[in-house]
Amino acid sequence: MVTNSISTASGRTPAAQFSFGPRRGVFLNAAEQVATAGAPLDAATVAHCERFDLFYRTLCAVMYNYVPLSGHPGGSISSGRFVMRLLFETMDYDLSRPARRDADTISYSAGHKALGLYAFWVLRNEVARLAAPELLPADEKFQLRLEDLLGFRRNPATRTPLFDKLQAKALDGHPTPATPFVRLSTGASGVGLPASLGLAWGAADLYGADAPRVHIVEGEGGLTPGRVAEALAAGGTAGLGNVVLHIDWNQASIDSNRVCRDGETPGDYVQWTPAELAYLHDWNVILVPDGFDWQQITMAQRTAIALDNGQPTAIVYRTVKGWQYGIEGRASHGAGHALCSSGFYAAVAPLLPKDAGPLPCCEGIPQHCHGGSESPIVEQCYWETLGLLRTALATERPMLDALAARLREAQQRLDRRRRQLRPDAPRLEAVHALATQARTAAPPELTLKPGAKVTLRDELGRVLNYYNRASGGALVVASADLLASTSVSKVNDGFPTGFYHRHNNATARQLSIGGICEDAMTALLAGISAFGGHVGVGSSYGAFSAPLGHIAARLHAIGNQARVALEGGSYRPFFLVCAHAGLKTGEDGPTHADPQSLQLLQDNFPAGTMITLTPWDPQEVWYLVTAALARQPAVIAPFVTRPPEIVLDRAALDLPPAASAAHGAYRLRSARGRGQGTIVLQGTGVTNAFLTQTRPLLEREGLDLNVYVVTSCELFDLLPADERDRLFPEEHQLEAMGITDFTLATMTRWVRSNYGRAHSLHPFRNGHFLGSGPGALVMAEAGLDGDSQFEAVRAYVRGR
Numbered sequence: 001m002v003t004n005s006i007s008t009a010s011g012r013t014p015a016a017q018f019s020f021g022p023r024r025g026v027f028l029n030a031a032e033q034v035a036t037a038g039a040p041l042d043a044a045t046v047a048h049c050e051r052f053d054l055f056y057r058t059l060c061a062v063m064y065n066y067v068p069l070s071g072h073p074g075g076s077i078s079s080g081r082f083v084m085r086l087l088f089e090t091m092d093y094d095l096s097r098p099a100r101r102d103a104d105t106i107s108y109s110a111g112h113k114a115l116g117l118y119a120f121w122v123l124r125n126e127v128a129r130l131a132a133p134e135l136l137p138a139d140e141k142f143q144l145r146l147e148d149l150l151g152f153r154r155n156p157a158t159r160t161p162l163f164d165k166l167q168a169k170a171l172d173g174h175p176t177p178a179t180p181f182v183r184l185s186t187g188a189s190g191v192g193l194p195a196s197l198g199l200a201w202g203a204a205d206l207y208g209a210d211a212p213r214v215h216i217v218e219g220e221g222g223l224t225p226g227r228v229a230e231a232l233a234a235g236g237t238a239g240l241g242n243v244v245l246h247i248d249w250n251q252a253s254i255d256s257n258r259v260c261r262d263g264e265t266p267g268d269y270v271q272w273t274p275a276e277l278a279y280l281h282d283w284n285v286i287l288v289p290d291g292f293d294w295q296q297i298t299m300a301q302r303t304a305i306a307l308d309n310g311q312p313t314a315i316v317y318r319t320v321k322g323w324q325y326g327i328e329g330r331a332s333h334g335a336g337h338a339l340c341s342s343g344f345y346a347a348v349a350p351l352l353p354k355d356a357g358p359l360p361c362c363e364g365i366p367q368h369c370h371g372g373s374e375s376p377i378v379e380q381c382y383w384e385t386l387g388l389l390r391t392a393l394a395t396e397r398p399m400l401d402a403l404a405a406r407l408r409e410a411q412q413r414l415d416r417r418r419r420q421l422r423p424d425a426p427r428l429e430a431v432h433a434l435a436t437q438a439r440t441a442a443p444p445e446l447t448l449k450p451g452a453k454v455t456l457r458d459e460l461g462r463v464l465n466y467y468n469r470a471s472g473g474a475l476v477v478a479s480a481d482l483l484a485s486t487s488v489s490k491v492n493d494g495f496p497t498g499f500y501h502r503h504n505n506a507t508a509r510q511l512s513i514g515g516i517c518e519d520a521m522t523a524l525l526a527g528i529s530a531f532g533g534h535v536g537v538g539s540s541y542g543a544f545s546a547p548l549g550h551i552a553a554r555l556h557a558i559g560n561q562a563r564v565a566l567e568g569g570s571y572r573p574f575f576l577v578c579a580h581a582g583l584k585t586g587e588d589g590p591t592h593a594d595p596q597s598l599q600l601l602q603d604n605f606p607a608g609t610m611i612t613l614t615p616w617d618p619q620e621v622w623y624l625v626t627a628a629l630a631r632q633p634a635v636i637a638p639f640v641t642r643p644p645e646i647v648l649d650r651a652a653l654d655l656p657p658a659a660s661a662a663h664g665a666y667r668l669r670s671a672r673g674r675g676q677g678t679i680v681l682q683g684t685g686v687t688n689a690f691l692t693q694t695r696p697l698l699e700r701e702g703l704d705l706n707v708y709v710v711t712s713c714e715l716f717d718l719l720p721a722d723e724r725d726r727l728f729p730e731e732h733q734l735e736a737m738g739i740t741d742f743t744l745a746t747m748t749r750w751v752r753s754n755y756g757r758a759h760s761l762h763p764f765r766n767g768h769f770l771g772s773g774p775g776a777l778v779m780a781e782a783g784l785d786g787d788s789q790f791e792a793v794r795a796y797v798r799g800r
Contacts, residue, residue, distance in 0.1 A: 025236070025284040025311045027275070030300040031293075039295040040302060048399040049084065049294050052123070054351050055393060056080050059119045061325060061347040062389065064336040066382035067152050071173075074322035074332025075219055076116025079248040082288075082297050082317050083120060086215055086246070088406040090301045092414040095128060095135045095407050098142050098180035099567055101532065102212055102419040105203075107196035109218040110248070111174035111187020112334070115152070118171055121179065122146050124407070126393055131404035135411065141566060142180045144169070146386055150379060160379045177563035184530055185559035190225025191552050193218055193245075194513075194520040197235050198527020198536070200243045200312075201511075204502055205476075206533045208422035211242045213305075218245060220260050220274045221253035229277070230520030234513040235312045236282035239502040243312035244304045245283070247274045248291070250321035252330040278314035291317030310503050339378070352388055360384040424507070426474035428533050431467050432570075435629035440659065442622040450649035456640035456684060457579050459618040461490030463625050464537060464575070468509060469494050476500070476528060478511040480518045480540040486579035486640075488539040522549030522576060526556035529574040535629075541585070542578030542639055543594030549576045550600055553635045557609035560634040571609065571634040576601075581639040582741040583763060583770065584685050586778030590770055593778060595763040598742040601637050602713050603749060611714040613638040614742075616687035618647060620661035620711060627662035627715055641684050643775055648691065655691075664716025665728050665750075669695075669707040676703055676797045678732040680750045682710040683741025685775065686761070686784050690739065693786020694793065701790075703797055706732055710750060737796045738762070739789055759796040761789065 034040070041049075057077050064073045086106055093103040108117050121144035128135045137143055151158070151168035158170065172178060174187030183199055186192030193216060200214040222228065235243055253259050256268040272280075279285045284307055286300045297317065304313045322332030326347045337343035340362040352359055360381035393400070446462060448454055468475040468491050475491055483489040492509045499505065499512040513521040518540045525536025539545065553576055560571040578597050585593040602612045611633045613624045621638075628636045650657060660666040668681070668691070681687045687709055698705065708728055710716070716724060728750075738747035738760035751757050763770060763782045770778050779785045783792070 020279065023279065023282055024309060025279060025282045026307070026309065027279060028284075028286045028303060030286055030288045030296040030303070031290065033299050033303065034295050037299070040298045041294055045402070046294050048402045049081070051396060051399050052084060052403065053081055055389065056084065056116075056119055056123060057324060058348045058351040059123065059389060060115055061337070061344060062382075062385050063115055063119060063149060063152055065339060065344045066378055066385070071115035071153065072112040072334050073115060073325060073336045074252065074327070074329070075110060075248060075250065076113045076119065077325055077332075078250045078291070078319040078321045078323055079110070079113055079217060079219070079246075079317075080116060080120075081292055081294065082246055082248075082301070082315070083116065083217060085294070085297050085301055087120060087124060088403055089298070090305060091213070091215060092410055092417060094411045094414055095124070096137050096411070098137065100414075102207065102417070103414055104213045104215065105183060105199060106181070106215045106217065107184060107186065107192065107199060108175050108182070109186055109192030109196050109216050110222050111185075111192055113217065113219075114171075114173060114175050114187070117175055117182075118144065118149060118152060118179070121181065122149055123393075126390065127400055127403045128407060130394055131400040132407055135404075135407055137180070144180060146390055149386060150383060161376050162379050162383050172562075177559050178566055180566070183559075183563075184527060185555040185562065188551050188555055190222060190228045190519075191523045191555050192216075193222065193228050194231035194234070194523035195527035195530065195552065195555070197231050197240060197243060198524040198529075199531045200235075200240050201238070201524070202528045202531025202533050204240060204242050205506070206421050206425050206531075207419050208506075210417060210419055212419065213242045213244060216243065216245045217248070219248045219250065221269075223247070223274055223277060224259070224269055225519075227517070227519035227523060229281075230514035230517035231524060232278060232281040232283065233515075233517075234511070234520060234524060237512050237514075238500055239310045239504070240312045241308070241310045241502065244301075245278065245312065245314040247278075247314055247316045248319055249274050249316050250319045252321040252328075252333060254330060254333050257329045274314070274316045278316070282311060284309065284311050284313040286313065286315045288315060288317040291319035292323065340381075351392060352385075359388065424472065426472045426533060428471060428474045428535070430471040431474050431535060431629060432632065434467060434470050435626050438626060442619075442658075446622050448619050448647045450647050450652070452647045453644040454618040454647055455487065455642065455644045456615055456618055456621060457487040457642060458490065459621040460577065460625070460638055460640050461487035463622050464488070464491045465493050467625075467629070468492075473507065473509050474533070475535045475537055476509050476511060476525070477537040477539070478513045478521045478525060479538065480516045480521060480544065482540055482579070483510060486539040486577065488537055488577060488579075491537055518544050518548035519552075523552035523555075525574050526552045529572045530556065530559060532572055536574035537577060538575065539577035539579050541592055541594070542581035542597040543592050545576055545578050546597035546600045546637070553601070553610070553637075554605070557605055557634040561606070561609060570632045573629065573633055573636050576635055576637045578637055578639045580642040582641055582683055582685055583778045583782060583784070584641045584643050584775035586770070586773050586775045589772035593770070595742045598639060599745050602746050605635070607714070607717060609634045611636050611712060613712050614682055615640070615661060615711055616681070616684040616709060617650075617658060617661075618645060619650070619658035623659050623662040624711060624715070628712070631715070631718060633714070639683075645684060645688060653691065661711040662715065663719065663727055664712040664714065665708055665710045667706065667727070668709050669705065671704045671706045673704055675706050677793075677800055678706040678708065678736040679793060680708045680710060680736045680738045680747065681740070682738070682746065685741045685779055686739045686789070689779065689784065689786045690789055694789040697786070697790040698793060701794065703794065705793070705797075708732070708736075708750070713749065735800075737793070739784065739792075741784070755799070756796075759792060759799070761792050
């Protein structure tokens, strides 16, 4: 059991001690297990591991040398030994089929260790090429060849001679699914760990008891972001026993050589150890006191796989960053030896001694001549050095045969498992089929009667529930302690109540993600969607979900683009619900009633990766959600308000049908003559005020205007150019003024003249954040109520 006591400043332990309450997880020490049970590996296997590790560390040094100021050699090296055992013993996977969904996954949450990931992938490929060629994917795009290391941290536009000649892949600085066997984009401020837990959740829900395992690689520095603690809470609470977190505890970050408390020595950043943090959140913890000892590493990984108490497991390996590289600790985090320096040659000397053969050297070549890492001279030296490694590896026949046998066994173990989807597994394909087929009319049970009071958030919950029932539970929801408040709890209607637990409530569709935790929530849901069997739905105030979910949404979009470029197929959406959006949440004050959130997402992602939805009428929600799902972007972000709206009789008001919203922008009113101008509306607050209050005043005044409403910029942009011009002609955009619930910046693509922008209405027009109170009063303070809109439109028309 973990011993925990509160120490005084002097280091003495007081009489009263603190210890954890009951845990489902257990604590084990791999060194003690080896001492008791004996060493798990024989001498020959250890010798092969040592030799392979020498090749790996040498390749890491070579990669950094020829791509200087790029990559992180220290952490790649310190994690190398435990990753080697994962790839060549612990995991069940098929080298020949990287996209095989029933296989175990390794996820580099520590994305800065990408240098190590690429080195491992290449060495594994070389082992198979030399000793098990039948395991290599037939299509080279699903391999990572030695030649591809010429593309390490290179842009696809690179045009150096060997990069072109050898058709090297451009390898991203942090992992993305452009690389085979990589399922997520990781490395950004703790996003990788919750997203990796999302992969594990997706696997567990589809496959049930024998779900594929997800092995997550992280360092202690990567545990310090707040979203990681949130994710650890979620994993322990949900009983995700198919997760093994491998922590490279080397104590070094960019700025510190003492990240965590170590014994009685306080940490620079945090006062826990990785073991304590994981155990706090009810994970099994296996401590490996010597993270370079093959026997302890192997014992820990075998023990983790054998544990069956239903809790996730963290293996904590005590290591040294930059071990045997010649630069240790934080100095090796994002830096290393200078190009072809004596330090570099010392690092590679155990495998490639300089006096044993013609080791390529860039010494003596002036920096302005070799042009840095993009230089053909440096590239040639790099390739020659890689060739020496390839030649040396080919002579290691006993090691190659042993490692090739391990790769075959990994494939055979996976085949023998015959993992099958559980009989009642969700059917994601039903979501996409329904979205494609049901775009013309809302289902009868979702039809709204004019005069009814309905909230946009409630209608979004009902629409998503309709898709969830149709797919047998392919939608899973989480919220920042706001499930009922934001109405996403309705997505779970018809499924077991309460929060999901893998063993006690496995078919519930509501997830508990640490409480008020938008950061981890969005990343974990993105990971669930990335696995490919679900649509994650996460909700909070738009003021929080848009900014706090932005990093996870962006990485999910990056990952989807990269995966589709490699494998084909479609993006895998998740919903970033921006609820309680806009000024109508005025009672909560300007901290919550935020008009800025749309600006973070709209027009802010590559085309097709993000679709924002801004319905003004609850009747539009079905059509907008369906149109967005049919397009299959990476992220769908609906902006829905809290108070109820009166469902308008669109036919009686001579308004287009609600289905028009699916175009993204449409005309609410056409000028009867030449027209005196154009108005563009966006948001439920201003649009309802315009239709119920402003429009009658304008008609009484005899003002003849074209009026448009924006329901999704991105859906509009995805239409053919001629249809866009038909729906919203350019001449109307050039004369328009805007009225929006959001910021002026979200209107500029529709309001394209300085005159129109100067007359546009938005919450910050008066130069300050708005006060608190009922939504109607906040709208009036902003000058967005019906009377204020009328005066502004009349001034706009007169000025023209």
